Amino acid sequence: MKHIIILGAGQVGQSLAEALSADGIDITVVDYRAEMLAELEDRFDIKTVHGFAAHPSVLEAAGAQDASMLIAVTNSDETNMVACQVASTLFNIETKIARVRARDYHETPALFAQDAMPVDMLISPEAIVTSHIQRLIEHPGSLQVLEFAEGRVSLVGVRAYYGGPLVGHELKNLQNDMPGIQTRVAAIFRKDRSIQPDGSTVIEADDEVFFVAAKKNIRAVTSELRKLEKPYKRIMVAGGGNIGERLAETLSKRYRVKVIERDSERADHLARTLPSNVLVLHGDSSDDRFLESINVEHSDVFCAVTNDDQANIFAGMLAKRWGVRKVMSLINRPSYVDLLQSGTIDVAISPQQATIGALLARVREGGTATVHALRRGAAEAIETVVNGDARTSQVVSRRIDEIDFPEGTRVGAVVRGEEVIIPHRDTVIEAGDHVILFVTDRRKVKQVQRLFQPTALFF
Template sequence: MNIIVVGCGKVGYTLVEQLNNEGHSVTLIDKNQAALEKAVAKLDVLGIYGNGSSYRVQEEAGVSNADLLIAVTNQDEVNLLSCLIAKQAGHCQTIARVRNPEYYEEINFIKEELKLAMAINPERSAAYDILRLLQIPSAMEVDTFARGRINLISFKIPDYSPLDGKKIMDVSGILGNNALFCVVQRDGEVIIPSGNTVLHSKDKVSVVMPLSEMPDFFDRIKLANRPIKSVMIAGGGSISFYLAKELIKANVQVKIFETDRARCEVLSEQLPEAVIINGNAVDESLLDEEGVRQTDAFVALTNMDEENIMLSLYVNSISDAKLITKINRLSFEEVINGMPLGSVVCPKNITAEKIIKHVRSMQNSADSSNVESLYRLMDNKVEALEFNVRKCDENKALIGRTLMELKLKKNLLICSINRDGRIITPSGKDTIEVGDTVVVVTSNLKLSRISDILE
């Protein structure tokens, strides 16, 4: 596909990198010449210097032949105007980054009037990801499918767990539940497991199970899962605002630390039920004074990765709080993965996942099987995808046949089937039917349709 990306910031750069890796022809527009030249040299894409909301610049970028324009500058107005011009000039699909909460409250009207294919708010998306992690405290990652009815939970197997040394085929007999193990990560290696795979303590695993069975499951494997009733947030940016707003609705006590006094005053007006502290969260005495040792969860959301890492390391050393750490630059993944930082959240990657899902859906014809959801797991080595199965020629080879009859690609597992609202944990005797949504976990990256699961 021919794709134009307007904006070469953190989100834009990450997006161009991933779209390029997916095999698309990408053109990048930015008015910061130094940043543009750096991205073009490193990513080997076409770069156009100029304002992305200019018709002339878009024409130079080839908007008349583009399939999609994605505007992700740090200015909402530029993004929306860029999409409007592209829609008129090139008749392509458009995606806009919209960050302002006031605009986002009216996003349905804006999408309809500007005919946007998607409007995305990275900070709001990150806040909802963090919210899911706080709702299931034992989880390191939580991904949802079938509109929240199917949950893929990642966690680390604790020491002395009854899972340690057990084959996956024996786990249901030990724990008596419907957990389906989809991925195992051990010493940097990712395994799509079979029933004979042996689990060990300190393995990071991803499991599909009904939400109602999770508390009992975590109790049985000796993994603490106490409910979160109080949360401390370092940093008073947009993610903190969206997160605090949802936590307050759930009757969770919220404290936010922010150094900028003017921002504190704004947050106090927007979030009257929260405690807003005008101070630096890196001040140990201030944290102690505000009860960091007693809080149920600590979320590091400042604008500096190094500060977030240090805060989480400090809180980990003095408390059993659930930790969530925002990191924008994942340059040293192996080092970061070895640190006790709890769940690591990267807003630019969350945004890229959502847009890549839309792009893969665009590649399919109207009667094919679209990608409904897409998540990247285990340091981006595995993808979890949800496909909507439709009646078409390319799906004839798999519809109505039992899973044991299908010649599936290696390192691929069908985790769940949603059939008319009934969630099926599949066995070899189950089938895929028209109208199903199917969740697939695989280390074979870039699948774009359900038929891609076959060899």
């Protein structure tokens, strides 16, 4: 059995331990906070080690001599990098992954050359969250926008609204309403219950609908499920930390951006370093009078991305009350995400759920290329590359209706070279295909992995 060491029992470390232990992987979590480790041991079947993550003796106690992978996600960039160095030099661990937040490190690639810092994969939560928010802004009305096959295919989640052309009608009408546009509804969630869609399924208002389509067709499909929103122009970012700064810089290329920062020194820094077309405002985003004074109601999107969940929630609620069209709040506590999604806050963004998808794609076998956690980790969207041949694989040269997929698994798209295929039951899977799968119950993921993993024992 594969043995993986996770350094750090914070939100990302906990979420990753839960996902990997469910996959049947032998996990050891290291942290200096004994109470966090005790909580993890109570919840999951994993081992824990109390101590400082980069110390050789602690890594030895965690079983580093037998580990195939080390994932360093402590709150310290430096600890994560040093731990990877120790893991390589003393224990020869094959794969080393580090979460590194500071942009200075990312912008100095020579640090991570083969003969320098032995980190095989760098994870930047700020970059991942920024990309996630950017896609939501580019596609008004969406709850999630996920990309596969280097951007050729997108999986989009939207909430069906009263008045949408398809609401109250069967799914088979989708093709009639949009001739020539290839799309497939991969999953529907109705009052937190998963519904396996087919042609006779009737879409209801407030359904959370996930569909697969080429990027150029997202807007057309969205218009079938809800009133199409005008493109966004004015973005307000509450919080000028690492995420807020990166987000403002990225969005300034296409949108009019304002940043609210509470700390005066940080606000001065942002005013000096951000592009000249970004307006930096010194103030408290959770102060109702301040929001009124800066005319928050004229914003199309309000993104609350401070490091305080409660401040993000409160600021988002105030912005919504002032009439902002789309409100997004960065929420670290999973329980808060469950409470807020579909309420006053339009989109609750979970940094750890966005981050673990990138990690799972690297950890998993069976040709897994991309993983996106959905529905607060309860479901997953997976891109897997088909390997093997008709003799060694359970899927190669077989029609989709001949493959024994686990219950709740649906094939959304097949990418074959540059061609995007929205499959039917008679579509045949070929070696080299990139298959986009939607798994409504992540406990079934291990079965999906086994299905796509070639073996000499299969005939």
